[in-house]
Amino acid sequence: MRDMTPDDLGGHSGEEHTLTYFDGFRRKVIVVDREVPFPEGKLIVSRTDPIGIITHANPIFVEMSGYSEQELIGEQHYILRHPDMPAPAFKDLWDTISKGIKWHGYVKNLRKDGAYYWVYATVVPNIRDGQIVGYTSVRRKPSRRKVEEMSALYKTLR
Amino acid sequence: MPHLLTISPDFNTKYLSGWFVFNTWLQKSLGEAIHLELFDDFESCRNAITADKIDLIYANPYDASLLLRDKGFAPVAHPQSRPDEAIIAVNASSPVGRIEDFKPGMRVSATKDPEVNMICRIMLEPADIGPNDIQIVQRDNYVLVAKDLMKQEADAGFILAETFNDLSPMIRDQLKVILKSQIHVIHHMLLVGPKLAGKAGQLQQLLCAMGQDDKGRAILRDIGVNAWDPSSREDAEFMIDLMDTLIV
Ligand SMILES: Cc1cc2nc3c(=O)[nH]c(=O)nc-3n(C[C@H](O)[C@H](O)[C@H](O)COP(=O)(O)O)c2cc1C
Numbered sequence A: 001m002r003d004m005t006p007d008d009l010g011g012h013s014g015e016e017h018t019l020t021y022f023d024g025f026r027r028k029v030i031v032v033d034r035e036v037p038f039p040e041g042k043l044i045v046s047r048t049d050p051i052g053i054i055t056h057a058n059p060i061f062v063e064m065s066g067y068s069e070q071e072l073i074g075e076q077h078y079i080l081r082h083p084d085m086p087a088p089a090f091k092d093l094w095d096t097i098s099k100g101i102k103w104h105g106y107v108k109n110l111r112k113d114g115a116y117y118w119v120y121a122t123v124v125p126n127i128r129d130g131q132i133v134g135y136t137s138v139r140r141k142p143s144r145r146k147v148e149e150m151s152a153l154y155k156t157l158r
Numbered sequence B: 001m002p003h004l005l006t007i008s009p010d011f012n013t014k015y016l017s018g019w020f021v022f023n024t025w026l027q028k029s030l031g032e033a034i035h036l037e038l039f040d041d042f043e044s045c046r047n048a049i050t051a052d053k054i055d056l057i058y059a060n061p062y063d064a065s066l067l068l069r070d071k072g073f074a075p076v077a078h079p080q081s082r083p084d085e086a087i088i089a090v091n092a093s094s095p096v097g098r099i100e101d102f103k104p105g106m107r108v109s110a111t112k113d114p115e116v117n118m119i120c121r122i123m124l125e126p127a128d129i130g131p132n133d134i135q136i137v138q139r140d141n142y143v144l145v146a147k148d149l150m151k152q153e154a155d156a157g158f159i160l161a162e163t164f165n166d167l168s169p170m171i172r173d174q175l176k177v178i179l180k181s182q183i184h185v186i187h188h189m190l191l192v193g194p195k196l197a198g199k200a201g202q203l204q205q206l207l208c209a210m211g212q213d214d215k216g217r218a219i220l221r222d223i224g225v226n227a228w229d230p231s232s233r234e235d236a237e238f239m240i241d242l243m244d245t246l247i248v
Helices: A059-065 A087-097 A144-157 B015-029 B042-050 B061-070 B115-127 B143-152 B159-166 B194-210 B212-223 B232-247
Strands: A013-022 A026-031 A044-048 A056-058 A101-111 A115-128 A131-140 B003-007 B034-036 B056-059 B076-077 B085-092 B106-110 B134-138 B156-160 B175-180 B190-191 B228-230
Touching: A013 A131, A044 A059, A056 A115, A056 B175, A087 A101, A087 A115, A087 A144, A087 B175, A101 A144, A115 A144, A115 B232, A131 B232, B003 B015, B003 B042, B015 B034, B015 B212, B056 B061, B061 B115, B061 B190, B061 B232, B076 B194, B076 B232, B085 B115, B085 B143, B106 B115, B106 B143, B115 B156, B115 B190, B115 B232, B143 B156, B143 B175, B190 B194, B190 B232, B194 B228
Parallel strands: B003 B034, B003 B056, B106 B134, B106 B156
Antiparallel strands: A013 A026, A044 A056, A044 A131, A101 A115, A115 A131, B056 B190, B076 B190, B076 B228, B085 B156, B085 B175
16 A cells, blocks of 8 residues: 555645554555545445455445555555544444444545545444454445534544 | 245235246256245244244345344345345425435335335435434335325335336326435345255256246246346355344
8 A cells, every 4th residue: 555645636735644554554645625425325335354454345435435446455444544533433443343243433534536435334244154254344324413423523532 | 745935025916926937937847845935024924934934935135144144044046137226205296305305203104124114214314314203104015105105195105116116107207216225235035944955056056047948038037037146155144244234
């Protein structure tokens, strides 16, 4: 996974951040204040292996992320992490799903072009023969009221 | 004792005789005695599953988890390009033009189909309308739901997309679709129970070859299926995981 560059933003400038992920990997991301609306009536679906590497993405996932399918499969799901998302939200996610329990939450995601999209996400463990072999996440369109509420809350947690 | 085949109660009644013909074909092809039993509603169908009465089922995704994970059923096949999608519709003259125009307290006319109701409830979430914010008027079938909308006795209706397309143009013209789901990956599936597990492979081959001759194609047409595609265990597990993210 490479650093983002102004080219990813079509030459536009944005706010630069350096993110450090759970595995120590660091990456420069550039964000712009532009929201891409969640498509009506659709679901964004992806699956990962047990450590969060993307193994499957549906066409809406690919479209909303701004990446190509080849760029996504095999990468860590943190490729979508937005600097506005507080670390405790993801800690809660991993603490929950690694115990085999379903997790719900509101997530602001970063696109390849620096814009963002809000989702209401549900993650379930894929349990086969008693073992967690991966995770499935399905995102749906959140209400505006919830997005505003969560966005205010996340600011206090960062 | 013959084996018992059932079809998820949300099947379109226009295919009723088609399913009986399908069952005749099935018995001949498999060399097994099979009785087709239809249930009036989802609850009695579920009760029969729980009581281990069913050996073969064209199942609603809603029941897939119970059947595959708890009752030892195995996936066989699913219809090609026939995902389950749902529609939220209103009277053609309704001021509602998009989901966000709906208000809490709205009256919704719906059947008991748990899958369609689940998808439609999810489609209302962006308007901040939860399960407790709607008053459900329960109807036995989608034509009655459409009538409620036409008579303005409900503010919205939850309708299976396939059935909506089957409504007469005269009815459809009086309705307006606010949103149709495009989930693509949730669909019905034919499953076999433990007593017929040994026949699963043979059944899969027979079903998937049905589209190859005129007779098979005619039977398929009369149950509204283009062709059968094989379903693997992992396909089915994936769909159950997905349903699990959607069921509250
Ligand atoms: C199935 C699944 C889906 C996930 N989807 C997202 C996502 O859409 N956006 C996101 O930022 N993190 C997502 N995560 C969490 C990431 O794995 C990661 O924890 C997060 O981006 C924060 O990065 P960090 O853990 O390195 O701090 C997902 C995890 C799983 C298991």
